[in-house]
Amino acid sequence: MGTVSAGSANKMGVVALTLVTASNMMGSGVFMLPTNLAGVGYISLWGWLFTIIGVIALALVFSKTSLLTPRTGGIVAYASDAFGPFIGFQTTVCYWISAWVGNVALLVAGIGYLSYFFPELKNPIYGCITAIVILWAFIGLASLGANVAGRAQSFTASCMLIVVLGIGLVGWFWFKPQLFTEVYNGTGRSSSSAIISAASIALWGFLGVESAVVSTGQVKNPEKTVPQATVYGLLIAAVCYVGSCSVIMGLVPHNELVHSAAPFADAARYMFGDLAGNIVSALSIIACFGSISGWLILQSEGPRAGAQQGLFPKFFSDTNKNDVPVKSLIFTGVLMSLVLLLTASPDLAKQFEVVILMSVFASLLPYMYALISLPIIMVSRKLNHGKGFMFYCTMVVIGVIYSIFALLGSGNDSLYWGIAMLMVTIPLFSFVAAGRNKNGKSILYLDK
Known part of the structure; x- marks a missing residue:
């Protein structure tokens, strides 16, 4: 029996990393997905399958790149x-926007479940x-530092797991097939269009897949462990997502579910009565x-790194005594408040879908x-040969095809504002280039 070094003993294996990956995937944003997918119909199962295949390709590519x-x-x-x-600047801007807009969705989902107790909150x-009041209260809490937020995170994650897994x-045991199959395609569009729409909505549950890729220094045999644990963790999250969304579609009548602001609470009410609904809510x-x-x-870390690289204004990296970029939090808080105002709707499920x-x-x-x-990185490092290169190129093609279809399925409004966002990054980069030039960094890629 061989001995194991202390350093190796402290590193994560496949099981530990799989659990970390699954935990990172299963965010609290899942709480409104059953309502949005019910509007598509049970054809959304094909959307889930399409999304799971696409996200696995994304995860494998990201894990290889990180290695x-x-x-x-x-x-x-x-x-x-x-x-x-x-492109680094454009990517940072888009990734940052995705992070804080995603937090708006958490607020909308929370208000939906709060309206279970206070119906007047359905008034936009x-x-x-x-x-907005709750948002700024949590901005105040976040300014106290990551330790305070982290202690609360473990408890709230437990609440999420109890609801989703429960x-x-x-x-x-209460599932009714006739309810689940009541509506196959509720979009009024073609089956392919409905599947693409479902895939775009389902992707929300897997956003942050790249956060599951941990540094190689924390993992045993990372070349094999990281891809395996990433796929296993994704499959665990997928089973939980698909299982919970499908069972709710077979518990709550379709006409009620598509307008529900608290689908998990409504499902619990059908199973055990009003008290259970109150507890789940x-x-x-x-x-x-x-x-x-x-x-x-977490959403402030991207622009903080960007500011340190000269890609974002300096105030994004200014921190308080708790090492929290408060100015960045305040700036994004204002933007989040504006999105809440602009998307306000008497139909909270619809507002959640838009966000x-x-x-x-x-x-x-x-x-x-x-x-x-x-x-590109593999070619630059002379790794563009063998079965490994062909495998990852195949994963890249699958990931790109999925991403394109998910973009098309995000809707005309999302495409409109998304293209406008990309156009804005072009003139904004002139300020970044001026800052890089001031700091003595190269801004042109021309042969001298």
């Missing part, structure tokens, strides 16, 4: 390496004001709101740049 190029900044850094500072004015497992509120402070800090599709669009462009970065 070849261990860099702070993740997929943003990969895009900069392969395409230069402008009251709901919007409440969401409904997803126990709910099958309370746990969901804790999970949605309780995770916001931690995600607020998550905005977030999905903003994240897909960085994903595509990061995908294409891998073959």
Whole structure:
């Protein structure tokens, strides 16, 4: 029996890393997905399948790139390496927007479950004001530092797991196939269009897949462990997502589910009565709101790194005594408040769908740049040969095809505002270039 060094003993194996990956995937944003997917119909199962295949390809490519190029900044850094500072800037902007818009979705989901107790919050004015007040309260909490937010995060994650796993497992005893098959395609469009729409909505549950790729120094045999654990973790999250969303569609009548602001609570009410609905709604509120402070800090890290590289204004990297970039939090807090006001709707499920599709669009462009970065990096390092190169090129093609279809399925409004966002980054980069020139950094790539 061989001995194991202390350093090796402290590193994560496949099981530990799989659990970390699954935990990172299963965010509290899942709480409104059953309502949005019910509007598509049970054809959404094909959307889930399409999304799972696409996300596995994304995860494998990102994990390989992280092994070849261990860099702070993740997929943003990969895009900069392969395409230069402008694409790095554009990717950082899109990734940052995706992060804080995603936090708006958490607020909307939390208000939806809070309206289970206070129906007047379904009024867009009251709901919007409440969401903004809660947002700024959590910005204040986030300013106290990551330790305070982190302690709350573990408790809120437990609440999320109790709800999602509880409904997803126990709910099958009350599952009614006739309810589940009541509507096959509720979009009024073609089956292919409905599947693409479902895939775009389902991707919301997997945003942040790149965060599951940990540094090689924390993992045993990372070349094999990281890809295996990433796929296993994704499959665990996928089973939980698909199981819980499907069982709710077989518990709550379709006409009620498509307008539900608290689908998990409504499912619990059909299973065990009003008390169970109240308990599930309370746990969901804790999970949605309780995770916001931690995600607020995480969303500030991208622009903070960008500011340190000269890609973002300097105030994004200014920190308080708790090492929190408060000015960045305040700036994004104002933007989040504006999005809440602009998307306010008496139909909270519809508002949630609009917000998550905005977030999905903003994240897909960085994903595509990061995908294409891998073959470019492998070619530059003379690794463009053998079965390994062909396998990852195949994963890149699958990931790009999925990303394009998910972009098309995000809707006309998302495409409109997304293209406008990309256009704005072009003139903005002139200020970045001026700053780089002032600091003595190269801004042109011309042969001298």
